[in-house]
Amino acid sequence: MIAATTRAAVRGALHEPAVADSVATADSVISDDLTSTEAFVTMFHARLCSGTNVLSVVDAGHGLGVIVRADGSTEIMPSLNLPLGVLPDQAWGTGTYRLAVGDLVLVFSDGVLDLFDGTLDSLHRAARMAVDRASTAQAAVDNVTRLASRGRLADDVTVVAIRRAA
Amino acid sequence: METKVTRLPDGATVVRLLGRLNMVSANSLRDTVDDLVEQGSVRIVVDLSEVVFLDSSGLGALIGGVKATRRHGGDLRIAGPTEQVQLVLQLTNMERILAPHPTIESALQHA
Numbered sequence: 001m002i003a004a005t006t007r008a009a010v011r012g013a014l015h016e017p018a019v020a021d022s023v024a025t026a027d028s029v030i031s032d033d034l035t036s037t038e039a040f041v042t043m044f045h046a047r048l049c050s051g052t053n054v055l056s057v058v059d060a061g062h063g064l065g066v067i068v069r070a071d072g073s074t075e076i077m078p079s080l081n082l083p084l085g086v087l088p089d090q091a092w093g094t095g096t097y098r099l100a101v102g103d104l105v106l107v108f109s110d111g112v113l114d115l116f117d118g119t120l121d122s123l124h125r126a127a128r129m130a131v132d133r134a135s136t137a138q139a140a141v142d143n144v145t146r147l148a149s150r151g152r153l154a155d156d157v158t159v160v161a162i163r164r165a166a
Numbered sequence: 167m168e169t170k171v172t173r174l175p176d177g178a179t180v181v182r183l184l185g186r187l188n189m190v191s192a193n194s195l196r197d198t199v200d201d202l203v204e205q206g207s208v209r210i211v212v213d214l215s216e217v218v219f220l221d222s223s224g225l226g227a228l229i230g231g232v233k234a235t236r237r238h239g240g241d242l243r244i245a246g247p248t249e250q251v252q253l254v255l256q257l258t259n260m261e262r263i264l265a266p267h268p269t270i271e272s273a274l275q276h277a
Contacts, residue, residue, distance in 0.1 A: 038229070040225075040226060040227055042222070061258035062259070063257030063259075066256065079257065079258070082259045082260065086260070087263070110221075110254075111258075113253070118249070120253060155221075
């Protein structure tokens, strides 16, 4: 229910010129309800400009976004903010990443940490396994799905994949 | 999850948690902290050295405790978080408002 409400608040704020403004508006819509229920929401929100191939990211305490570059190196997109509902009126920071041909953006849910040893290295390992023999975003998702189905997991694993093909 | 509450002579309270701090046990932590705040115990150290797992519900209960104690002029600190708990605090940036202390003693010193 909280996720659905958050999504609606974000969609209602997509007209804002900058990605940080969208998050600020969405936060102002839902923060009172989150505060009163002592709930919080982590969020990865990004816009990709197809003209410049620049990904603009606002990360509210999610911290599980990673870019696998075409050469196979992995780069974590660090979260710059606290989750929604923790503090009023955060100054929202935007990270910008230029995507070259063959670069793959992966955003995981926290279940990814349970796939390996529960440390941050799990994120790098999951990202490397996702691109193993994968030349499309779909193939990367398939790899993660296979990885997640091999054992009994306490939490679900969700992944979003975006790849610049040309 | 098991909870042990110890009141120290200087008025601070140590809440020691053992097990998994998740959706199931978060409510019990919330009740413990609410009771303490109601009784006027607003300087609280939560000993996390034997918490093997923390999820977002558990983190929510800790943050709720920080807010409740600070509202009454106190504070809630955490001590001895395990590697998994530290990672959750780090990824969410929550360590900015819930700084992990290595020991109960150091948490009390800063309280």
